[in-house]
Amino acid sequence: MYRGEIAKMEVTYADPVQYSFIINNDGVPLNKLIGSNIQIHWSGKVVCSCGKLMPKFYRQNFCYQCFWNSPLASQSIFKPELCTADLGIEERDLEWEKKFQIAPHYVYLSNSSGLKVGITRKGQKLTRWIDQGASQAILIAEVPTRRLSGLMELELKKSIADKTNWRKMLSGNPDVLNMIAKKEYCLTLISEEMKQYILQDDNVTNINYPVNIYPQKINSLSLIKTSSFEGVLEGVKGQYLLLNDNRVFNVRSHQGFIVDFSF
Numbered sequence: 001m002y003r004g005e006i007a008k009m010e011v012t013y014a015d016p017v018q019y020s021f022i023i024n025n026d027g028v029p030l031n032k033l034i035g036s037n038i039q040i041h042w043s044g045k046v047v048c049s050c051g052k053l054m055p056k057f058y059r060q061n062f063c064y065q066c067f068w069n070s071p072l073a074s075q076s077i078f079k080p081e082l083c084t085a086d087l088g089i090e091e092r093d094l095e096w097e098k099k100f101q102i103a104p105h106y107v108y109l110s111n112s113s114g115l116k117v118g119i120t121r122k123g124q125k126l127t128r129w130i131d132q133g134a135s136q137a138i139l140i141a142e143v144p145t146r147r148l149s150g151l152m153e154l155e156l157k158k159s160i161a162d163k164t165n166w167r168k169m170l171s172g173n174p175d176v177l178n179m180i181a182k183k184e185y186c187l188t189l190i191s192e193e194m195k196q197y198i199l200q201d202d203n204v205t206n207i208n209y210p211v212n213i214y215p216q217k218i219n220s221l222s223l224i225k226t227s228s229f230e231g232v233l234e235g236v237k238g239q240y241l242l243l244n245d246n247r248v249f250n251v252r253s254h255q256g257f258i259v260d261f262s263f
Contacts, residue, residue, distance in 0.1 A: 001262040002026060005047050008252050009239055011130045016210040019236045021251070023261050030236050031210045033263050038241075039230035040249070042223040043258045056224070061256050071096045080105075080119060080150030087147075105149035107141045107156070107197075109186065110134035111177050112238075113168035117156040117186070119149040130207060131252070133169040133238030137205045138179040140186055141197040152194050159189055170240055170248055172214045179204045211235025215246035223257055233263075 004024020012018040020027035046054055048063040049072060058064040060073065067073045071092040076082040084090075085097035104122035109115060112134040120128035122142065129137040140156075143149050153162060168174075180202050187198060213234040221229055221243075231243040239252035 001260055002028060003260050004258065006251065006254050006257050006259055008131070008255055009236070011127055013126045013130065013207070016208040017130055017236075019210065021261065023259070028261065028263075030233070030241075033233050034210055034212060034235060036233060036263055037230060038233050038243075038261070038263045039228070040223070041228040041260045043260070044227065045258045046256045047258065048256060057256070061253075071100070076101070076146075080146045081154050083145065083147035083150060085147075086145045101146040102144075103146070105143055105146050106139050107143065107149050107152045108137055108139050109160070109179060109182055110138075111136040111174050111179065113165035114161065114174060115177060115182055116161045116164060117153055118162065119146070119153050121146075126205070129205065131239050132164050133166075133209070133240070135173055135207055136177060136179050137207070138183050138203070139199050139201055140183055141190075141194070142199055143194075143197045148194075148197070152190065152197070155191060155194065156186055156189055160186070166238070166240075167218050170215060170218055170237060170242065209235065209237040211237055211242060213242070213244075215242060215248060217246050219245070219247045221247055221249045223254055223259070 002023045007022040010020040010022055010027060019030040021030050044055060046057055048066055050066050052063045054063060059067050062073050069092060074091045076091060083101045085094060085101040091097060105119055106122055106125055107119050109117055110129055112132050141152060231247060233241060234244055235242040239250060241249040241251060
């Protein structure tokens, strides 16, 4: 049995994707557990990123102080077009924001529950695509700052979704799309000013997940509502564990929960 704080699952791009369940900084290989019974029990405590131990989070995996003061919870995290570090303007911590925001970012298309546009830091593309459960992905552009990636995404999401339908994503593989043709369509939506950042790379990344059975009618598990659960691990996709009886568990949304994990 493993006991400790849950973190986002670590992934390795392979065929299929290789997953590790991270608990108390230990990695438990999950692919070999598919078809086996697993158990998770919540202790009733959570840990904020600042290290504070609490019975529950205030909002979005943060304590009260971090939610209102940490740069990790600032509005530009969720709306990158609002980033201002490259303009020398502080939101909450300019030095942190410069390191996070003034770095190359990709704008991309992915196919998870259908076509969507997204952004990610350069070097994180595979992790980002896997975490959102994408089956196909292609790069559109590389820009020098997070703010510019958000501005390009704004242009594209007038015509293309920027959110994943997680229930549809967990219900099976999406229809295969001609991602090169979709990228060519995107180029007609991007302003002339932004076209200098377009990548000529038309490589399409295909991603397969270790899933035996997809749920038919999804029942999402929450440790806040049910402190313990067990069942057969039928697969892993995105940041979700897929269990028997159509149950799914979002690991990422439970980061910071202190649990017992056994199999």
